[in-house]
Amino acid sequence: MNPARGSLLGIEHLEAAEIVRLLQFARRMNPDKPRPLLKGKRVLLLFYESSTRTRSSFEIAAKSLGAHTVLIQAIGSSIEKGESLLDTGYTVRSVGADIIVIRHPNAGAPHVMAEHIDVPVINAGDGLHEHPSQALLDAYTILRNKKTFKGLQVAIVGDIFHSRVARSACHLLSKFGVKIILCGPPELVPDIAITLAPGIRGTRHMEDALRGTDVVMLLRVQKERLAGLRIDLPEYIARYQMNTARLKLAKKDAIVMHPGPIIRGLELTSEVADGPQARILEEVHNGVPTRMAILARAMGKMR
Amino acid sequence: MTEKKRASLANSSLLIKGGHLIDPAARVDAPMDVLLKNGRVAEVAAPNKIRGRADQKLDARGLIVAPGFIDLHVHLREPGQTHKETIPTGTAAAAAGGFTSVCTMPNTIPVVDSVEWIEWLREPERGAMVNVFAIAAATQASQGTALTDFRALQGAGAIAVTDDGKPILEDAIMRRALVLGGELSLPVVQHAEDTRMTENCSMHAGAQSFRLGLRGMNAAAEASIVERDVLLAMQIPHARLHVAHLSTADALKSVRRGKRAKARVSCEVTPHHFTLTDEDMRDYDSNYKMNPPLRAASDREALLDALGDGTVEAIATDHAPHAAHEKEMEFERAAFGITGLETALALAITRLHREKRIPLMRIVELFTAGPARCFDFRGRGSLVRGSFADVTVFDAKKQWTFDAAQSRSKSKNTPFDGWKLTGKVVATIVGGSLVYSG
Numbered sequence: 001m002n003p004a005r006g007s008l009l010g011i012e013h014l015e016a017a018e019i020v021r022l023l024q025f026a027r028r029m030n031p032d033k034p035r036p037l038l039k040g041k042r043v044l045l046l047f048y049e050s051s052t053r054t055r056s057s058f059e060i061a062a063k064s065l066g067a068h069t070v071l072i073q074a075i076g077s078s079i080e081k082g083e084s085l086l087d088t089g090y091t092v093r094s095v096g097a098d099i100i101v102i103r104h105p106n107a108g109a110p111h112v113m114a115e116h117i118d119v120p121v122i123n124a125g126d127g128l129h130e131h132p133s134q135a136l137l138d139a140y141t142i143l144r145n146k147k148t149f150k151g152l153q154v155a156i157v158g159d160i161f162h163s164r165v166a167r168s169a170c171h172l173l174s175k176f177g178v179k180i181i182l183c184g185p186p187e188l189v190p191d192i193a194i195t196l197a198p199g200i201r202g203t204r205h206m207e208d209a210l211r212g213t214d215v216v217m218l219l220r221v222q223k224e225r226l227a228g229l230r231i232d233l234p235e236y237i238a239r240y241q242m243n244t245a246r247l248k249l250a251k252k253d254a255i256v257m258h259p260g261p262i263i264r265g266l267e268l269t270s271e272v273a274d275g276p277q278a279r280i281l282e283e284v285h286n287g288v289p290t291r292m293a294i295l296a297r298a299m300g301k302m303r
Numbered sequence: 304m305t306e307k308k309r310a311s312l313a314n315s316s317l318l319i320k321g322g323h324l325i326d327p328a329a330r331v332d333a334p335m336d337v338l339l340k341n342g343r344v345a346e347v348a349a350p351n352k353i354r355g356r357a358d359q360k361l362d363a364r365g366l367i368v369a370p371g372f373i374d375l376h377v378h379l380r381e382p383g384q385t386h387k388e389t390i391p392t393g394t395a396a397a398a399a400g401g402f403t404s405v406c407t408m409p410n411t412i413p414v415v416d417s418v419e420w421i422e423w424l425r426e427p428e429r430g431a432m433v434n435v436f437a438i439a440a441a442t443q444a445s446q447g448t449a450l451t452d453f454r455a456l457q458g459a460g461a462i463a464v465t466d467d468g469k470p471i472l473e474d475a476i477m478r479r480a481l482v483l484g485g486e487l488s489l490p491v492v493q494h495a496e497d498t499r500m501t502e503n504c505s506m507h508a509g510a511q512s513f514r515l516g517l518r519g520m521n522a523a524a525e526a527s528i529v530e531r532d533v534l535l536a537m538q539i540p541h542a543r544l545h546v547a548h549l550s551t552a553d554a555l556k557s558v559r560r561g562k563r564a565k566a567r568v569s570c571e572v573t574p575h576h577f578t579l580t581d582e583d584m585r586d587y588d589s590n591y592k593m594n595p596p597l598r599a600a601s602d603r604e605a606l607l608d609a610l611g612d613g614t615v616e617a618i619a620t621d622h623a624p625h626a627a628h629e630k631e632m633e634f635e636r637a638a639f640g641i642t643g644l645e646t647a648l649a650l651a652i653t654r655l656h657r658e659k660r661i662p663l664m665r666i667v668e669l670f671t672a673g674p675a676r677c678f679d680f681r682g683r684g685s686l687v688r689g690s691f692a693d694v695t696v697f698d699a700k701k702q703w704t705f706d707a708a709q710s711r712s713k714s715k716n717t718p719f720d721g722w723k724l725t726g727k728v729v730a731t732i733v734g735g736s737l738v739y740s741g
Contacts, residue, residue: 106633107516108587129516195510
């Protein structure tokens with residue numbers, strides 16, 4: 001079965017025109033001025049993994065559109081008792097879900113769900129694979145600050161290998177011709193990473209990544225996903241931590257982004273996190289209108 | 304079919320008439336008639352030159368007549384996992400695929416590591432439709448720590464030993480297995496995977512695995528084990544190493560090196576590895592998930608060359624049935640393995656013969672004389688007079704569409720559902736009796 005219309009499983013297979021439409025619609029969304037586009041609809045939030053930002057902003061987005069939300073977490077539900085992914089899907093479908101928003105530790109879990117269940121499925125992050133709503137809100141944030149993608153250079157620094165945020169960002173930015181530079185040690189930025197999409201290059205040196213860069217996207221070192229991979233943290237900090245001195249290498253008006261949660265003192269210093277170029281909290285703020293657009297699209301209400 | 308009925312058929316005679324015989328072991332590639340009598344090949348002669356009489360005739364005009372196919376690598380799932388497959392369903396699928404003999408793997412529940420289980424597998428009550436040969440576990444419970452009793456297992460009928468599903472990882476254990484196996488002329492079948500490198504991995508490591516966010520198995524995880532095993536086999540007198548489901552170009556280099564050094568090293572390749580690559584996988588479709596995984600295009604090319612030039616002895620299916628609920632789930636959690644018995648010949652003809660121009664003689668060898676040599680099948684793999692009356696008759700030109708729903712296997716986990724293929728089994732004869740006609 002093909003995924004239901006309105007599903008958002010990833011950025012990779014989304015057309016640029018559709019992304020533009022989503023971002024334009026997001027600009028018209030404002031949680032302080034609720035619009036009942038999804039009045040009476042039921043949004044099931046199926047979270048198999050912990051989340052603060054994504055979960056709360058999807059919930060606020062759904063409620064701002066007049067929908068009901070139900071949160072199901074792995075702990076405290078039948079998932080804990082061994083119910084399979086699809087059985088949980090069939091169950092929430094029968095309960096009357098109109099949209100399923102799913103966060104899952106396994107890559108492709110939303111795809112399996114969408115292949116079997118005739119309800120729009122929205123990927124809120126699947127394993128190492130994609131995090132499309134994050135990429136969209138980041139694009140929204142970039143456009144708010146830089147007006148256009150044209151001629152932009154974006155450096156993504158850190159743990160690319162374990163990052164679904166990085167994969168989605170690369171797909172999205174590549175579709176708009178942005179120059180993408182991936183920067184980090186070989187264990188976290190394997191050579192194969194540049195094959196993800198056109199227009200990506202890799203480097204091991206921050207100086208190289210930052211020179212002429214308009215946007216710096218930092219990533220958290222995901223200790224929980226390293227699975228035996230040993231990273232020398234002091235060495236990582238010495239080579240890749242974003243500090244005030246390094247930030248000066250980028251363009252004067254460069255902005256610093258991070259999908260969160262941030263670990264101060266590891267991938268960035270407090271000075272950078274709290275500094276004038278940081279847009280980290282703006283990203284969180286932009287998550288709500290972006291996700292309002294995603295939910296409206298899921299119900300065919302993005303008009 | 305009841306045992307009685309089969310026995311009566313076996314005592315009868317069957318003339319296969321008008322076909323084109325390909326018997327690589329006997330170097331025959333010509334129109335020939337074949338007379339089967341009392342479970343054996345009674346006569347092979349030019350058309351209309353058979354002297355003996357026959358009760359029954361099989362019209363093989365326009366068809367290829369070959370020795371019964373031998374599959375060195377099948378998971379029949381008994382004992383213990385009859386929800387996936389049973390000996391009757393698995394061997395019915397084998398018969399439909401033209402296989403008259405299959406070797407069943409010991410990674411069952413419990414593991415087949417004792418004489419009792421080998422004997423149990425060989426009892427007529429199991430209801431096998433084709434010959435079933437048991438491969439015993441190489442280590443107790445396939446835990447990789449203590450070898451099983453090779454001599455006793457061989458005495459009970461085990462044809463080889465393996466810990467398939469897992470590697471024999473410890474150097475000392477593998478060395479000891481090759482020494483003991485060498486003394487008994489018992490092949491040690493290695494599932495070559497350095498599992499220290501493949502933890503949590505669900506496909507081949509490459510651009511595709513990176514894109515899908517799936518942890519990838521490095522080709523080196525296979526090649527390094529094959530390299531070690533070949534080096535050991537070169538050092539140990541009479542050692543017999545058989546590399547199961549070989550999938551990488553680098554592993555082939557080691558196998559070639561061993562063969563050049565005259566070590567007794569053999570290997571098998573599956574139809575899915577010579578047909579598909581990691582790029583062919585539909586996103587998160589677990590019918591493309593198996594171990595070893597679908598590899599890079601360069602690996603597939605190397606396998607095609609090795610199948611053509613004789614480096615590879617056998618095509619083996621690694622038929623690995625799983626119930627739908629064990630497959631339709633998160634890709635990383637889904638079971639490894641696909642079914643393969645009913646599509647093997649057609650994939651070989653479609654990919655190896657029609658596309659790669661490998662002669663039918665060589666393809667038949669990969670299903671018959673080649674595998675027979677690997678595990679010393681006596682009286683099988685050829686149709687010379689006196690051989691067992693195991694015959695596969697197929698139409699090398701017939702085009703058909705594989706429908707997994709019609710599979711005789713209990714499970715339908717295959718990536719080849721709906722594929723248009725060329726080459727179809729028409730009749731499968733085991734011990735002189737027809738067990739499949741299509």
